[in-house]
Amino acid sequence: MDILTAIKNRHSVRNYIDKAIDNETLAALKAEIDACNKESGFHIQLVANEPKAFEGMMANYGKFSGVQNYIALVGRKDADFDEKSGYYGERIALKAQMLGLNTCWVAMTFSKGAAKKAVTIHSGEKLGCVLALGYGKTQGVAHKSKPMTDLCETNGNVPEWFKNGMEAAMLAPTATNQQKFIFTLSGDTVTAKATGGFYSKVDLGIVKYHFEIGSGRTL
Known part of the structure; x- marks a missing residue:
């Protein structure tokens, strides 16, 4: 799958099957994360086999189920943090799609406390959004767009x-x-x-x- 096909095929997925991501796929995704971190100065991290961030009340409110992996968008508390996290987070989301995985952007409906325990946050850094990650029960549905x-x-x-x-x-x-x-x-x-x-x-x-x-x- 090329990246333009990934753009067309990628939709938000909130419900995931109980299937571990294989080591080869994880390695390819980590390589993309490393490249993004090197280019952006961010500290984006992949958290695998850790369901606690999506087990609480907020995750239930967000209608998530089966989430055991996620991408944590960690970076310095700069003025452009939000825009850069969107840019590089989506780059990683599309790479995940190309690798046969599904994702969903998550801003509030996850346990930030649990996620902070699972990642490394250096002085001067913060955790923003996360990307739920795994093999979806469905491929999601296309969203409507303005003209x-x-x-x-x-x-x-x-x-x-x-x-x-x-x-x-x-x-x-x-x-x-x-x-x-x-x-x-x-x-x-x-x-x-x-x-x-x-x-x-x-x-x-x-x-x-x-x-x-x-x-x-x-x-």
């Missing part, structure tokens, strides 16, 4: 690469499917910004990564 014209601003002819980028961005997961972002094309320059709403900065990082993959352009 492209509601999510971008352009003038004149719109190049094909920009349309491709927007189509990929429209497939990106966002908190409660709010899609609080706007891309602006001015000449050959693209900018993207969050337009408010909870976790919209995390969402901005996610949609930026999707846009870059779809368009072949770096923002």
Whole structure:
């Protein structure tokens, strides 16, 4: 599976079967995490065979079941923490999809206390969102999207690469499917910004990564 196919096929999955992730798949995913950490300066960690973060009341509220693995997005408490965690977290989520795994972005409906006990958080770092990880009972369902014209601003002819980028961005997961972002094309320059709403900065990082993959352009 290539990454564009992963973008189209990846949907949020909350319920997982009782199946361990094999060592080869874990190694490939860890290699991607290491690459993201090296590039970003983050301290993202894979937690395997540890169900406690998804056993409490919050996980039940979030309708999660069978979650025994997750990706913990840990990094320095910088101003760009949220956006970078979205960008690199989604990069890892798509790699997981390419490896035959399923994921779900989780901001609040997990036990943060249990997760903090399972990871290493250095001074000056914090734990943000996590990604539930494993083999889903289903492959999830596609989310509805706003029209492209509601999510971008352009003038004149719109190049094909920009349309491709927007189509990929429209497939990106966002908190409660709010899609609080706007891309602006001015000449050959693209900018993207969050337009408010909870976790919209995390969402901005996610949609930026999707846009870059779809368009072949770096923002």
